[in-house]
Amino acid sequence: MNQVYQISLIACLIFAILLFTGLAYSSIIFYKEKEQRAAFRSLLLCLLLPPVYFISWYYNWQIVAFVLTLDLLFTGILFFIPFGKKENITDEAPKNQIDERDIMFARNELKENTKRYEEYYSKNPDKLAPDNKFREEPGLTAEKSIFYNELACKAANASFFTVEQFHKAVDGKINPIQSNVSKTDLSKFLKNWSKKLGALNVGIAELQNYHFYSHKGRGEEYGNPIESKHTYALAFTVEMNQEMVASAPQSPIVMESAQQYLEAGRIAIQLAQFLRSLGFSARAHIDGNYQVVCPLVARDAGLGEIGRMGLLMTPNEGPRVRLGVVTTEFELEADKRHKDHSMLDFCVKCKKCADVCPSKSISFDEPKTVNGVKRWQINSESCFTYWCKAGTDCGRCMACCPYSHPDNFLHNFIRFGIKNSSLFRILAVHLDDFFYGRKPKSANLPNWIPENKKAQK
Ligand code: SF4
Ligand code: SF4
Structure with a gap:
């Protein structure tokens, strides 16, 4: 037993050094991320533990050292x-x-006294009352x-x-002379070029029904059945800036969303045009003009999982991304999907997005069977009504999600x-609450965006 106590004492010295280094490092990182509460709490722990x-x-x-060592070993x-x-x-499949x-x-695009409006609500009378609620609000960016x-x-x-x-x-003329590039070469080229253009992560899927x-639900083709011969899709994410997202639901979130829709759109247009120039039919799917469900x-x-808040959650940026998709008839090399059970299990335990949602649109429950498929479903009507009231696309759920923390050594x-x-997932939920709070406050606006409602002259 004496030997065990001796080892515990040495372990205590090593742990003291490791804990001090780790917590001091965390405080610096939190401070740089402008997370004052987390930085303060980390510093406090650094001075106490x-x-x-x-x-x-x-x-x-000796006995104290033994208990303390056991404690840290258990956490390890x-x-x-x-x-x-x-x-x-x-x-998996709807x-x-x-x-x-x-x-x-x-x-939202249906206008009263138009044919589309009358047709839609005569077929879906149950949607008129909830839709009238968002129509009573000022609207996005209003x-x-x-x-x-x-x-x-x-x-x-x-x-x-x-x-x-x-x-x-999004679509266009196809070069009648087809390239004989191999699927391996083209898939590799597309993925690498997308990243050079600004994409964060890129994957390829074989398209299913x-x-x-x-x-179609928007634009001139409204109501047309979607008939596409495309069999493969390249999907990619673009990152949303952490500082802009942190102040959600204030105005920087809608500014950042719009900016990243534009980035994703630009990249998708370039890639689709490139594929057509090689002689293959291709279409970009961009904000306001989709044929596919991007998430x-x-x-x-293989880019992530769809969690409690109904958005794609990526492993390193969580839901703090926007998506772009290009579909094509060319047979690309599809990525193998490995379902990330840990992410979905974390969602079962965490529920932070449900706690912070100002419109209570996110469920606290386990996933439910909706149309024969087990999944989480948010109340998109109350969520959108809040957007129209707030004037932004809110994003509180995205800002507070523990997966949204920056992609750096500490968070990874x-x-x-x-x-x-x-x-550890149970412990991690409590750690996130301890450092950031169960309902973290919205961050201040970045200092280059004036706080006042009207622009300063
Ligand atoms: S906040 Fe928590 S529950 Fe909500 S999506 Fe993120 S990890 Fe899942
Ligand atoms: S965007 Fe806002 S209102 Fe909509 S689900 Fe997320 S937190 Fe709730």
């Missing part, structure tokens, strides 16, 4: 030992195609909305305007533990 280990070693408190086991069932928390006319953006900020909202509108100019370029909307395509291309170290062990 390592001395306990150091003092035990210094004064030769939680962290490093793979643990947890790999059950299917959600189902049974039916989604009709784009049913999504909120399409319903002047009377809660978080209206003249500069940020007009900047967002300028980005939305620019991406709209791309609509006519459920990836396509059944009918499903991106998930099946925690993500490693989350991926590895179901027990």
